[in-house]
Amino acid sequence: MALSAEPVLPPPAPEAAAHSRLLAELIASTILDAGGWLPFERYMELALYAPGQGYYAAGSRKFGSEGDFVTAPEISPMFARCIALQARQVLEAVGGDILELGPGSGALAADLYGELKAQGKAPRNYFLLEVSPELRERQHALLAERFPDDFDRFTWIDGLPQRFRGFVVANEVLDVVPFSLVYRKGMDLHERGVILTDAGFAWDDQPMVEGDLLNRAAAALPPGDYDYLSEVGLAAEGLVRTLAAGLEAGVALFIDYGFPERELYHPQRSMGTLRCHYRHHFHGDPFFLPGLQDITAHVDFSAMARAAQQGGAEVHGFTTQAYFLISCGLAVMVSAEDPTMTLSRLKATSAVHRLISPAEMGELFKVLAIGKGVDFPLLGFQSARPLQL
Numbered sequence: 001m002a003l004s005a006e007p008v009l010p011p012p013a014p015e016a017a018a019h020s021r022l023l024a025e026l027i028a029s030t031i032l033d034a035g036g037w038l039p040f041e042r043y044m045e046l047a048l049y050a051p052g053q054g055y056y057a058a059g060s061r062k063f064g065s066e067g068d069f070v071t072a073p074e075i076s077p078m079f080a081r082c083i084a085l086q087a088r089q090v091l092e093a094v095g096g097d098i099l100e101l102g103p104g105s106g107a108l109a110a111d112l113y114g115e116l117k118a119q120g121k122a123p124r125n126y127f128l129l130e131v132s133p134e135l136r137e138r139q140h141a142l143l144a145e146r147f148p149d150d151f152d153r154f155t156w157i158d159g160l161p162q163r164f165r166g167f168v169v170a171n172e173v174l175d176v177v178p179f180s181l182v183y184r185k186g187m188d189l190h191e192r193g194v195i196l197t198d199a200g201f202a203w204d205d206q207p208m209v210e211g212d213l214l215n216r217a218a219a220a221l222p223p224g225d226y227d228y229l230s231e232v233g234l235a236a237e238g239l240v241r242t243l244a245a246g247l248e249a250g251v252a253l254f255i256d257y258g259f260p261e262r263e264l265y266h267p268q269r270s271m272g273t274l275r276c277h278y279r280h281h282f283h284g285d286p287f288f289l290p291g292l293q294d295i296t297a298h299v300d301f302s303a304m305a306r307a308a309q310q311g312g313a314e315v316h317g318f319t320t321q322a323y324f325l326i327s328c329g330l331a332v333m334v335s336a337e338d339p340t341m342t343l344s345r346l347k348a349t350s351a352v353h354r355l356i357s358p359a360e361m362g363e364l365f366k367v368l369a370i371g372k373g374v375d376f377p378l379l380g381f382q383s384a385r386p387l388q389l
């Protein structure tokens with residue numbers, strides 16, 4: 001099938017192109033079965049998670065310099081060491097285990113568990129919730145190699161636990177949970193979907209029907225009668241709500257790029273935040289080579305905080321990644337390894353620079369902490385500048 005509006009990006013290897021064509025055919029037949037129009041949320045679900053074919057469900061490299069994007073745990077183990085200090089504080093106070101959502105390559109799990117183990121504070125159980133069978137295998141192989149003697153502490157689970165006590169972490173997971181595209185044309189709200197044309201996939205907007213999506217879009221979009229495109233992540237909200245409802249005691253950290261609602265749905269952000277990642281190129285065409293690229297959007301942290309509260313949890317902190325890491329002691333950690341390290345030199349060392357620089361991940365990435373049964377200030381927010389949700 002021809003693909004629409006391809007940006008100028010590196011061509012895939014022939015077998016990768018063939019893989020993408022097969023997935024495009026699956027999506028095309030799903031569109032036809034649905035009567036010719038598919039909500040974007042469903043398109044994204046297939047493009048990323050169709051069994052054996054979606055971007056996260058199949059074998060492309062994804063992470064690291066050979067892949068499509070780099071995440072914080074892949075940049076430096078210092079990231080996991082900071083999270084370990086936060087996890088330790090929570091586990092010492094409330095007991096329980098660790099649960100990681102969307103562990104990707106397994107780098108955070110390996111370094112976080114490894115750091116706690118080195119401190120004599122390894123949790124009895126490290127649960128991993130991963131929707132991708134292919135990534136589960138990678139995590140399995142990495143953790144079996146790194147921790148042959150305590151591999152039985154790692155358990156993969158298929159869904160969110162109904163009851164959980166301890167520490168939960170999700171780094172760059174909420175941004176890849178399929179979301180809806182909403183488009184206000186003049187005064188009318190539409191849901192953006194995907195149709196088939198002779199040239200491939202194309203956009204098509206349908207008037208929104210009564211329901212949760214209409215209510216959320218009407219509440220979130222800035223007032224006005226100008227055209228405005230954005231995203232609404234009802235499934236991500238559902239994930240946070242369910243997780244919060246199952247939390248008996250403890251803290252969940254969500255780390256991702258995103259904004260509070262008033263910034264995400266700012267009048268000037270009228271083209272939305274949908275972004276695709278393909279071999280370290282960022283672009284806005286989700287129809288490009290389905291199955292070979294990631295599709296994401298910025299997270300609405302106000303909506304996530306509300307969802308957590310609906311699940312009975314409280315918000316315990318919201319700040320930038322830079323403030324969180326520094327509040328956890330990143331600078332102290334680095335200077336312990338090299339006493340000549342000052343904060344300004346630290347900013348210049350490339351891995352740490354990428355984690356905390358405002359021009360890189362430091363400000364765009366935020367950390368939201370929600371919890372239950374926690375009556376002490378969390379380490380990562382103690383000396384951090386709080387942001388308004």
Ligand SMILES: C[S@@+](CC[C@H](N)C(=O)[O-])C[C@H]1O[C@@H](n2cnc3c(N)ncnc32)[C@H](O)[C@@H]1O
Nearest residue numbers: 056071101102103104129130131132171172173
């Ligand atoms: C962008 S990657 C981030 C991986 C890793 N956390 C990191 O920081 O490198 C997103 C991860 O979330 C997983 N994922 C997506 N939706 C999920 C869900 N609903 N529950 C659990 N994992 C999910 C993906 O398969 C993948 O492992």
